[in-house]
Amino acid sequence: MNGRQAADGTGRRILARLAPGPANWRVVGVTILAVAAALGLSALLIAVTGGSPVASVQALFQGSMADPTAWSSTLLFTAPLLLVALGVCVSARSGFFNLGQEGQVLIGAMAATWVALRLAIPGPVLLVVTFLVAALAAGAWAGLSSLMYRFRGVNVVVSTMLMTFLAQQLVAYMVTTPWLLQESRIGTGTVSPQSNKVPANALLGSVGEYPNLQLNAGLLLALATAVAVAVVLTRTRWGFRLKMVGLNPVTAESAGVRVAALGGFALAVSGALAGLAGAVLLTSPVGTNRLQAGISNNIGWDGLLVALVARNRPLVAIPVAVLFGVLRSGGGFLAATGVPPFLVDVVKALLVLAFVAPPVVMNLISRRSTGRAGRIVSTPARVPEEAVA
Amino acid sequence: MSMSDNISTILASGIRLSLPLAFAACGEYLAERAGTLNISIEGMMLGAAFASIATASMTGSASVGLLAGAVVGLLIGVVHGNLSHRIEINTFVVGLVINALVLGLTSYLITISEFDTHQVAQVGIPVLRDIPIVGEALFVGRWPAFLILAIVPLTWWLVERSRWGLELRAVGENAQAADVTGIKVNKRRRQALMWCGVLAGLGGAYLAVGEVGSFNQNMTAGRGYLVIAAVIFGAWRLKRTLVGCALFGLADAMRLALPALGVTLNSQLLIVAPYLLALLTMLLFAAQHREPRSLGQPFERGTA
Numbered sequence: 277m278n279g280r281q282a283a284d285g286t287g288r289r290i291l292a293r294l295a296p297g298p299a300n301w302r303v304v305g306v307t308i309l310a311v312a313a314a315l316g317l318s319a320l321l322i323a324v325t326g327g328s329p330v331a332s333v334q335a336l337f338q339g340s341m342a343d344p345t346a347w348s349s350t351l352l353f354t355a356p357l358l359l360v361a362l363g364v365c366v367s368a369r370s371g372f373f374n375l376g377q378e379g380q381v382l383i384g385a386m387a388a389t390w391v392a393l394r395l396a397i398p399g400p401v402l403l404v405v406t407f408l409v410a411a412l413a414a415g416a417w418a419g420l421s422s423l424m425y426r427f428r429g430v431n432v433v434v435s436t437m438l439m440t441f442l443a444q445q446l447v448a449y450m451v452t453t454p455w456l457l458q459e460s461r462i463g464t465g466t467v468s469p470q471s472n473k474v475p476a477n478a479l480l481g482s483v484g485e486y487p488n489l490q491l492n493a494g495l496l497l498a499l500a501t502a503v504a505v506a507v508v509l510t511r512t513r514w515g516f517r518l519k520m521v522g523l524n525p526v527t528a529e530s531a532g533v534r535v536a537a538l539g540g541f542a543l544a545v546s547g548a549l550a551g552l553a554g555a556v557l558l559t560s561p562v563g564t565n566r567l568q569a570g571i572s573n574n575i576g577w578d579g580l581l582v583a584l585v586a587r588n589r590p591l592v593a594i595p596v597a598v599l600f601g602v603l604r605s606g607g608g609f610l611a612a613t614g615v616p617p618f619l620v621d622v623v624k625a626l627l628v629l630a631f632v633a634p635p636v637v638m639n640l641i642s643r644r645s646t647g648r649a650g651r652i653v654s655t656p657a658r659v660p661e662e663a664v665a
Numbered sequence: 666m667s668m669s670d671n672i673s674t675i676l677a678s679g680i681r682l683s684l685p686l687a688f689a690a691c692g693e694y695l696a697e698r699a700g701t702l703n704i705s706i707e708g709m710m711l712g713a714a715f716a717s718i719a720t721a722s723m724t725g726s727a728s729v730g731l732l733a734g735a736v737v738g739l740l741i742g743v744v745h746g747n748l749s750h751r752i753e754i755n756t757f758v759v760g761l762v763i764n765a766l767v768l769g770l771t772s773y774l775i776t777i778s779e780f781d782t783h784q785v786a787q788v789g790i791p792v793l794r795d796i797p798i799v800g801e802a803l804f805v806g807r808w809p810a811f812l813i814l815a816i817v818p819l820t821w822w823l824v825e826r827s828r829w830g831l832e833l834r835a836v837g838e839n840a841q842a843a844d845v846t847g848i849k850v851n852k853r854r855r856q857a858l859m860w861c862g863v864l865a866g867l868g869g870a871y872l873a874v875g876e877v878g879s880f881n882q883n884m885t886a887g888r889g890y891l892v893i894a895a896v897i898f899g900a901w902r903l904k905r906t907l908v909g910c911a912l913f914g915l916a917d918a919m920r921l922a923l924p925a926l927g928v929t930l931n932s933q934l935l936i937v938a939p940y941l942l943a944l945l946t947m948l949l950f951a952a953q954h955r956e957p958r959s960l961g962q963p964f965e966r967g968t969a
Contacts, residue, residue, distance in 0.1 A: 434897060
């Protein structure tokens with residue numbers, strides 16, 4: 277991030293590495309092998325610990341895809357995961373690595389709760405305002421990291437990560453403090469560390485009428501955002517500048533791009549998208565429609581993994597988010613087979629590795645072989661010069 | 666209880682809580698000086714905590730468990746080092762994946778297994794332990810606690826006085842320049858991660874077989890990130906990093922002890938204090954460039 281990568285003759289190689297183009301068949305082949313290995317390892321884990329891999333797969337399928345009800349629950353998880361992942365795509369494109377999605381989701385959900393409970397706005401306008409404020413608040417939260425980088429040179433990865441813990445405690449404080457967002461006491465009843473239920477006109481409804489299948493509006497929002505992000509990143513001047521910054525900040529700077537400002541803004545946008553995910557978590561039937569300290573439920577971390585598997589491509593993130601939604605909703609059904617639901621976390625981590633490693637490895641292999649052939653390596657005389665630069 | 670008893674209790678619990686951090690912080694400090702911002706330290710600590718209890722339960726010896734913890738930490742360090750400094754996958758991606766994998770795997774395994782409680786022996790230094798207020802805190806503890814007295818000077822010597830440490834620091838400050846002088850950049854970074862793994866493993870294992878005696882799901886609960894905060898708070902200097910660990914441990918001890926003493930202090934504020942301190946330190950010291958210049962940047966031969 278602070279890195280100054282001097283331009284040199286091997287720019288094409290850097291380009292190939294940072295922005296993987298259409299994957300070649302060897303990478304695809306190795307990826308398929310790696311995914312098979314990841315699934316095989318997971319099955320081995322189940323078998324070794326005395327469970328039945330077949331029964332586990334059946335349970336995962338039952339809980340996530342077997343019937344329209346299962347699909348409804350899968351797609352409810354998909355929407356926030358996709359929104360978070362899209363944010364990652366934006367910031368990763370600029371080379372600003374945002375690690376604070378979990379906190380940004382929480383801040384989005386918190387701001388959304390505040391608006392929905394405190395502002396007396398009639399009708400569906402409230403829903404719109406809720407989402408806007410959620411995006412703005414989470415964007416501003418991530419923007420703090422941008423400012424710290426811009427003015428004090430604070431490492432973005434570290435600051436976004438640390439601010440996650442701030443966000444967690446801030447939300448915990450909000451829902452345990454009566455004059456802030458904690459639920460109101462009815463009579464002499466007890467109160468829990470959560471907010472009141474969001475009013476009905478701030479809830480996301482279902483779209484269309486299908487027997488047993490509920491298509492929540494949150495999913496449509498996420499899909500529309502995915503298309504919008506894809507268009508902005510690949511078809512607009514802003515998207516092109518982002519890519520420039522990500523590929524080579526020094527060149528971008530000399531070409532007249534204000535790197536810190538642009539990257540910082542991309543970081544804020546990525547936070548805003550995570551904030552939208554928080555608002556979806558609050559207002560869709562995926563949860564209790566109340567703000568709770570655990571409302572983010574690792575959606576932020578998982579969304580990051582979705583983007584990693586999709587290699588930061590917005591449209592590819594759609595099926596990956598569905599896959600992660602499947603793992604989430606199916607995980608709940610594992611308990612009946614005696615296999616701990618934590619299995620899906622193992623599967624997720626192994627899958628990410630299986631998708632991330634092959635292109636890097638193949639790139640390395642091809643680089644090593646061309647290096648031996650002496651085609652790309654710089655002549656010895658140039659090395660010190662570059663090192664000084 | 667008298668006032669001095671209270672202080673003594675909080676002090677003792679503060680030290681117990683800061684020791685796992687201190688072990689791991691020595692490792693994280695060394696890894697960061699070599700240029701790896703190692704976020705898989707959380708996974709190292711958690712994996713080691715699990716391995717120590719599992720091994721102690723199988724062999725019946727808590728000390729063997731401690732050793733197993735260090736070995737698991739080392740293994741994770743080797744895996745991380747090879748993935749990010751040989752295959753050259755982004756180090757933060759590797760860290761995230763390792764943390765997710767270890768959390769999932771340990772949660773999975775602890776749900777289906779039963780382990781006995783095992784704790785290493787407690788030792789106290791005669792005479793000194795009778796010093797009022799600080800005696801109980803400083804001179805009584807589980808025996809691995811006293812390892813810190815050897816590890817801190819050793820880490821300092823390795824980084825500041827040994828040839829190896831000089832190379833590590835060169836790699837962390839300017840990887841390209843170090844490469845030109847013939848230092849194997851990625852090899853040094855892998856070695857630094859291995860050392861980090863051993864110490865983080867000791868820290869996690871100390872938490873499990875030293876203080877608690879058992880393992881529960883996600884038992885480190887973000888202590889690894891706290892260690893990263895401590896290194897930042899220490900502005901990449903060992904002494905201040907350890908001061909940070911002690912402060913964070915004390916804040917934790919106060920959070921646990923104050924309600925019992927009838928003092929109301931916002932617990933969220935105490936939990937968040939370490940992270941706030943780390944952020945503030947970065948804001949204040951960023952301009953002085955205390956951090957290793959190549960921190961978090963991958964090194965690849967031929968691209969400057």
